Amino acid sequence: MSAQTSAVASLTVQSGNGQVLCLLLSCTLQAWQPISVLATDVHGNPVAGATVTWTVTGGQIDLGSTTSVTGLNGIATQTLTLPPGTSIFEFGSTDYLVATIQASSNNSSVTFTETDSLLSATSQTTGVQVSTPTFGGQALSTVTFNANAGSTLTTPIQVQVTGLNGLSLSDTVPNVSVRIVNEQSSPTLTCASQGGYPYPGADPGSVLTNSQGIADCYPVFTGSGSGTFYLIVGGVAASDITTAYYLETFPVPPAGGYPFTSVPGTPAVFQIVSGNNQVGSIGQQLNPLVAKLIDAAGNPVQGQTVIWTVVPAGAVALTNGNTVTDNNGEVSQTVTLDLLASAGCTITVALQSNPSISATFQETVQGTLTAMNKISGDRQTAQVATAFAAPLVVQVVNASGPVQNYPVQFQASGVILSATTAGTNANGYASVNATAGTIAGTATVKAVAGALTQTFNLTITTTPTGPTPNGLVIVSGSNQSAQLGAEFSQPLVVQVNSSSGPVSGYTVNFSTSGPVTISTTSGTTNSSGQVSVNATAGSASGSATVTASISGYQATFNLTVAPLGPQITASSFLNAASRQVGALSPCSLAIISAPGLTPDGTADYTLAPITGRYPKTVNHLTVTFGGIPAPIASVAMGATNPEITLQVPCEVVPASSVPVVVNVNGGGTATANIPISAVSPGIFQQVMSDGVSRAVAVRSDGTFADIGGTDSYDPDNPVRLNEVVRFYVTGLGVTLPVSVTDTLEDPNSYIYNVQNNVIGTLQAGFPGTGILLQNVTAHQAPGLIGVYEVQAAVPLNAPTNNNVPFYIAITPAGSSAAPTQSPSSIIPIGQ
Secondary structure (H helix, E strand, C coil): CCCCCCCCEEEEEEEECCCEECCCCCCCCCCCCCCEEEEEECCCCCCCCEEEEEEEEEEECCCCCCCCCCCCCCEEECCCCCCCCCCCCCEEEEEEEEEEEEEEEEEEEEEEEEECCCCCCCCEEEEEECCCCCCCCEHHCCCCCCEEEECCCCCCCEEEEEECCCCCCCEEEECCCCEECCCCCCCCEEECCHCCCCCCCCCCCEEECCCCCEEEEEEEEEEEEEEEEEEECCCCCCHHHHHHCCCEEEEECCCCCEEEEEEECCCEEEEEEEECCECCCCCCCCCCEEEEEEECCCCCCCCCEEEEEEEECCCCCEEECCECCCCEEEEEEEECCCHHHHCCCCEEEEECEEEEEEEEEEECCCEEECEEEECCCCEEECCCCCCCCCEEEEEEECEEECCCCCEEEEEEEEEEEEECCEEECCCCCEEEEEEECCCCCEEEEEEEEEEEEEEEECCCCCCCCCCEEEEEEEEEEEEEEEEEECCCCCCCCEEECCCEEEECCEEECCCEEECCCECCCEECCCCCCCCEECECCCCCCEEEEEEEECCCCEEEEEEEEEEECCCCHHHHEEEEECCEEECCCCEEEEEEEECCCCCCCHHHHHHCCCCCCCCCCCCCCCECCCCCEEEEEEECCCCCCCEEEEEECCCCCCCCEEEEEEECCCEEEEEEEEEECCCEEECCCEEECCEEEECCCCCCCCEEEEECCCCCCCCCEEECHHHHHHEEECCCCCCECCCEEECCCCHHHHHHCCCCCEEEEEHHHHHCCCEECCCEEECCCCCCCEECCCCCCCCCCCCCCEEEEEEEEECCCCCCCCCCCCCCECCCEEE
16 A cells, blocks of 8 residues: 555546446446546645545445545545345335435545436336437437537537336436447547536536436547447446446447547648657568648548658558558558668658648668768769879768778779779768770769769760860959859859960860859860850858869869848748747747848857847847837757747737838848737747657646656656646737836746736637636746746646647737637646
8 A cells, every 4th residue: 555645635536426226137237336536636646545535425325445545546446335125126206216425535525426226116117217318409319410620519418317206207317427438449529518618526528417307418529530429328437338337328239329520620730650760670671650640739630641752762662551541640651671771761651632741750771871972073074095183082971970991882984993992981981083985975983882872974075186285274253252043143264275375175174162053064175275164153152162174284263152132921930939820929939931041151140148138130130020120039040941039029019911121231131011910829849858849838846847758867747637837838918017028027026916917818728628727827937038927727637648739829808809729739747
């Protein structure tokens, strides 16, 4: 027996309330099932080792014992039996007997009501009767439910439970449980009370009849797809109808259950469930790759066709792959590694109707090469029987970096090599020198390392008949500048000279260094001894060179690639917490993601200051909203573009079109007109040990909620039921006192109770369950700019696992519009 872990603050019914015992063959509840309670402390954590006292407070029923002790899960259980000699038949006008049992611990208590239905002595009937269930005035058997996943119907399934009372229906039976049993794991329906809330005192997922014997079960839809269900009365929870205990069920088995459809939402995200980042050997079958398609509220989306692609093609064999998402929104694929996976491979599952919604699995072959890259020497030209100017160089790498002492084979056609095998150096480089053969034309050299290959394409020209060159000079084109991706305005021209003048018909090779490409890697001089190439700026800014070379001589052009001006559109503006496009409001933190935000490359990146105000100018970069300067937190490289993180000035007035001006010194100015909303909630997240982003949540003891890591220094630390938790959000709008741009909340706010409190109407909940967090409040987060601290209590009936979706929503003060809801995040919740 475990010692008690903490004081009991609350008892709640866990199972067994509202049973109706019946000895007819049609009833399966012919013996009382155990009843149980859950004990929790003030933080909502289960209390182990607590003593629960059980007392019969009405009627006749026998208890297995007068006390029981909670287990590690905080649950205490009690058994029930009929007292010896209890009549099973009706007597007088008594159709049923009622017993009540109270469970109590530390001044907290709950009451169970159990009903014994008596048999008629004159007919095969029982004293408790159940009316045919209805929905909106129609028989339930004529209704097919169809609703969105995550929603709760506003019309209930309704049944009435009455006593027979001498074969005439006259009295009603309160406190009888009504619940739903599904015939599939997904989708499912459960019972909730009006408004989608749990029914007080009922088993989780059930409701109780009221004083008129009427039970209102509001169906809650979870998952997606079509399914069937049974409605059971006077029973207990069951995994399927064949093992269920009840007084009566609708419809009567073995008839199939009532049909319903949970309509999936619009596909939003593919989540990787399992199978990513596996390492195997050639020919090995990996564990299945499983991905899940969900909508914006976190509900699974079923029945969607997907496509699987492999890069490089043929790197794995695909077998037994699903092409349509199941009722859990999941698809799976089994793969076997092939030789072409030596350099690693990716397997992507994408929505056929919208391939941008996808998830990519990365798989690796253990101990093998990951890549071989051409470094230099490709596309050179040389005269017959002369050496090519530059060596042919490749680099070999594996998952750890460059591979040293790896033998690379070189196979030549049309040229003579200095060696057919070359080992890699400390940088993973292997190189050979090539000499042109005696036949003009094209030639190739293939480098081979394991399953990886690279091919060099070379050109051999005839020997010139003119004078011998004694120099190579630049004519024009050096010291130019061009923006990213643009062609340099002047061609690059060199001239080959000899002691007797310019040399015509002579081949000149060109090579590059830095972010620049050229129109050709070789050319032949004209009658003036000149040859030219066109150069184009690459995709990165900085210095570049183009070198022209002939045997014994070189000439180098110096070029500069300048960045583009900022290229912003309305879709460049993201919520800094959720990265939702366009979700910006006054005082909120936002991200601008676009090309051209940094004129000088990485030299312009800057991190947020450790402390102090955010600057209005960073490396000559400024941003204004409606003419008001925005404080800049950081400038960093994102996945595809440079990104500015900033605060939308609090003085900006919400409007459908606010001009935003981004000025990058040396790169120009750009303007975009974007909407600014009154509120734009987004939940800040952090990546945990499994690579999944979850909400930043601070528990009541000041620790961060976490799923834990691989060692004792990073323990499992989920949020607990009934615990007060703090979340960090941006975009909750106006506060009182009013928050000011680039300013912290008053450090004395806790002392004098003058916190910058959010004045809108807040809500937080678990999508698809109808369950809301309790006592939700928010104010500007202490010590943070543009961040709000949301405080809420996790209810006792909240879902419990490492990936519980939840949202935060707000209606601005004075608005009658529907709440603006944040994109869902997830948190770990434990018992």
